[in-house]
Amino acid sequence: METNGSWLRTRGQRDSGKVSMTELFFDLVFVFAVTQLSHTLLEHLDLGGFLRTSALFLAIWWLWIFTSWCTNWLNPDTTAVRLLLFALMLGGLVLSSSIPQAFGATGLAFGLLFAVMQVGRSLFMVRAFRGHRDQRDNFLRMSLWLLLSGAFWLAGGLLEDQQRLICWLVALGIEYAAPAMYFRVPGLGRSRTSDWDVDGAHLAERCMLFVIIALGESLLVTGATFAGLAWTPATVAGFLAAFLGSVAMWWVYFDSGAEHASHRIAHSEDPGRLARVAYTYTHLLIVAGIIVCAVADELVLVHPDHASPAGTVAILGGPALYLSGNALFKWLTRERRFPPLSHLAGLVLLALMGGWVALAHPSALSLGIGTTLVMMTVAIWETRALRRGRAPGHASEA
Template identity: 50%
Template sequence: MKAAEGARNLLRVRKPHEHSRVTYVELFFDLVFVFAVTQVSHFLLAHFTPLGALQTLILMLAIWWVWVYTSWITNWLDPELTRVRLMLFALMCAGLLLSTSIPRAFESRGLAFALAFVAMQVGRSAFATFTTPTSDPLRLNFFRILSWLVISGVFWIAGGVLDGTAQIALWLAALAIEYTGPVAGFYVPWIGASTTQDWSVEGGHMAERCALFIIIALGESIVVTGATFAGIEWTGISFAAFVSALFGAVAMWWIYFHIGVHLGAERISQSSDPGRLARLAYTYLHLPIVAGIVVTAVSDEQVLAHPSGHAGVEVILTTLIGPLLFLVGVLLFKRAVRGHLQPSHMAGIAVLIALTPLAPFLSPLLLSAATTLTLIGVGLWEAVSLGAAARSPVE
């Protein structure tokens, strides 16, 4: 137990040339978001319309944002301290309410979703603000963040009270405020804006946290594949669909983790401005990666349920858009950390686009197999072209 916890502030003690590892309580906190990601994918499957897609996007943006903001806070605060742990446990309670509200977030549970979200965003930021000594530069930064989240919270709660178009408009406005905040340096009148240099990010920890969320999303995909396959009749074609879905998840893991995750951790740890790289590469550019995995999980469930016949619109869109979002996200992420675009990823994106006019003439299984082979090809191309030397994990 750390001595004199109450006598000092709750900020992490930075040690030169030492990477702050992710703590067990952070991993425990993440369990809530395993459920949240599953809820989002099931919401899309149950509301596969243009309106449903917009609603799913709102939910996905909200879930990612509340998680990544918590990762920023635990990058600054020390989760090994009791008060920080209690704060995370409180966030878990609100997060579970948030997750269970997702299926009816645009119906009877809109206010519950909004209140849980605002409680997490505002409560966490208020805790960081008022537990940080006034002499520490981060306190002013926490106050700026809190100010923005209080304003966006008004829109969240107002949208939760209303329904229909008004609810969607207010929640989109709330998201616009929250996603603009980091770019604007959380500008507050008379106080000004912070800079990324003010954020003192521990890069290795941030990289590890986001990599773990990718694992959460891939884990949700595996769970959906396994649960669906367990509940259907086992035939040769259903087994082939199962293999395609599983290999697709493995290919996504390979593309992200074989080289990209190590390069990202190394570059942000060595960066002279890790806050800027964390804001771009990990706060914004990881969103399409996660969204791609979630949409692909929806595709896998549909393909496993109905692998034969001609692919319908739902199957075509999810089977192509999921891998496409994933590759675009990883491409931009690796460009942010490497400085150039990966030819293998651009080729994979081109192949997926080329499959679009052919998709209506393919069965769901063949379309799934084509996208899986595309992902495998991207991973193999990158591995061969860059080689093992590019994978230098941070010690």
């Protein structure tokens, strides 16, 4: 019979920090969530739709990253932990299913289920760390913060439209501020980053896998959209631009940045501090960029000859979010004086494309090809700069 002590990983043993098949199985639920978010944004491509989809994305990301932190300590080969993850998977599927109508008929289901999943998982961690006072108190503080935000999630589900959005934004503000405030609770003190003694390599791998999931889903949506269209020169060009853009996005993140960051956090004296900033907060920009780029790719394929103002924002904004997230991520994990020059140059080029839009009103296809060329330029620039930087007598900021 398993005891709560056996629910925890044993650190230091061979493969103790390896991402398990149970964790990978859990992550697959979020393929559906990413699809739902991109489709919801595509159907409501205006300021209100952007705000609502952003709130839902922030909630989904927070649920996933908090669970990833927890499984960093939990042993997924134990029955209790597997049952926890399977329960969260079921909740995640229902939560994802409610996304399209989260500000309508399924709002109460979304708010209630999200609060229950967040609080329930944290209380599980309190029990798992019984006998480990510092970690137990850490998750007890976290549970209290999540109970507070949960009240706003539930209240929002009971309200309608704008009031629901306001309540849920307050809930998100509480949850996102909590780690930055070290989960301070009167009478219980505050946490320390040393309490968050994560296995850096494990958390880095989880985030890398999430990025792969998001990029893979983007490609699947592109392929499915292209399959339903007539193969004209415009749609073929849009398809190739979307594919090459996805490859360039993969290259920007995985060619050197992800591996270097994984090594850095694995050997950090305070991995909790680096994990909080570089992975918990910064990665949400990267994933958000992928989701918006998926929306942009579909717009370019379906409406290559015309770009609405909202569509233009999506086509330029997706790569801008992605490059901004990667620039911050690499800056934080490489201890540079400045973010990578290649990424800053890419952001400047995107800004110049915004000026081009104001002057010439280019088609969606032209914009899509342009953003792909920007992403490819950044990928090639960084790769060449890093290769030169490894040569004797050279230094590079990429």
